[in-house]
Amino acid sequence: MIAATTLTRADLADSVHREIGLSRAESSKLIEQILGFMCGALSDGQNVKISGFGSFVLRDKGERVGRNPKTGVEVPIEPRRVLTFRASQMLRDRIVKAG
Amino acid sequence: MIRSELVQKLAAENADLSAKDIERIVDVFFDEISARLAEGGRIELRGFGAFSTRARGGRTGRNPRTGEAVEVDAKRVPYFKPGKEMRERLNV
Numbered sequence: 773m774i775a776a777t778t779l780t781r782a783d784l785a786d787s788v789h790r791e792i793g794l795s796r797a798e799s800s801k802l803i804e805q806i807l808g809f810m811c812g813a814l815s816d817g818q819n820v821k822i823s824g825f826g827s828f829v830l831r832d833k834g835e836r837v838g839r840n841p842k843t844g845v846e847v848p849i850e851p852r853r854v855l856t857f858r859a860s861q862m863l864r865d866r867i868v869k870a871g
Numbered sequence: 872m873i874r875s876e877l878v879q880k881l882a883a884e885n886a887d888l889s890a891k892d893i894e895r896i897v898d899v900f901f902d903e904i905s906a907r908l909a910e911g912g913r914i915e916l917r918g919f920g921a922f923s924t925r926a927r928g929g930r931t932g933r934n935p936r937t938g939e940a941v942e943v944d945a946k947r948v949p950y951f952k953p954g955k956e957m958r959e960r961l962n963v
């Protein structure tokens with residue numbers, strides 16, 4: 773089925789175009805804005821929580837000593853901020869039910 | 872930021888659209904991603920990240936209250952991998 777292909781921005785814009793009736797250009801702009809606002813909030817250090825979908829949660833990792841797996845040389849890994857996604861129970865259930 | 876704040880920001884940028892349309896657009900966005908995940912597909916949003924599902928094998932779990940063993944079926948769980956640009960933006 774269509775699931776073989778990867779869904780992209782263009783597909784999302786197309787859905788907005790078909791379902792809401794906005795022009796393709798405007799639909800595409802709206803998709804960019806949604807992603808832009810989510811990216812912006814996360815870059816500002818804010819978690820993003822979308823009810824019924826899930827939460828994008830920032831986590832601050834402390835410094836640790838890593839190792840180059842090829843050479844075995846120890847290298848410090850700087851403290852950094854990482855992004856994790858926690859799907860809502862609704863989304864988890866939907867995926868489990870779909871099998 | 873929560874969903875309603877995202878809707879407000881979009882409304883402020885798009886005075887020509889009704890509040891109802893903005894709501895529907897946000898719904899379409901997250902519904903399309905959810906639907907594709909349910910189909911077992913993948914969603915790739917350059918600069919943001921990629922959504923996919925991962926298989927979890929069945930296992931024997933335990934009811935934490937009673938300690939009773941229960942079989943947990945194999946299932947698929949949603950997974951998100953942040954894009955390179957996103958990861959870099961978080962650490963500037």
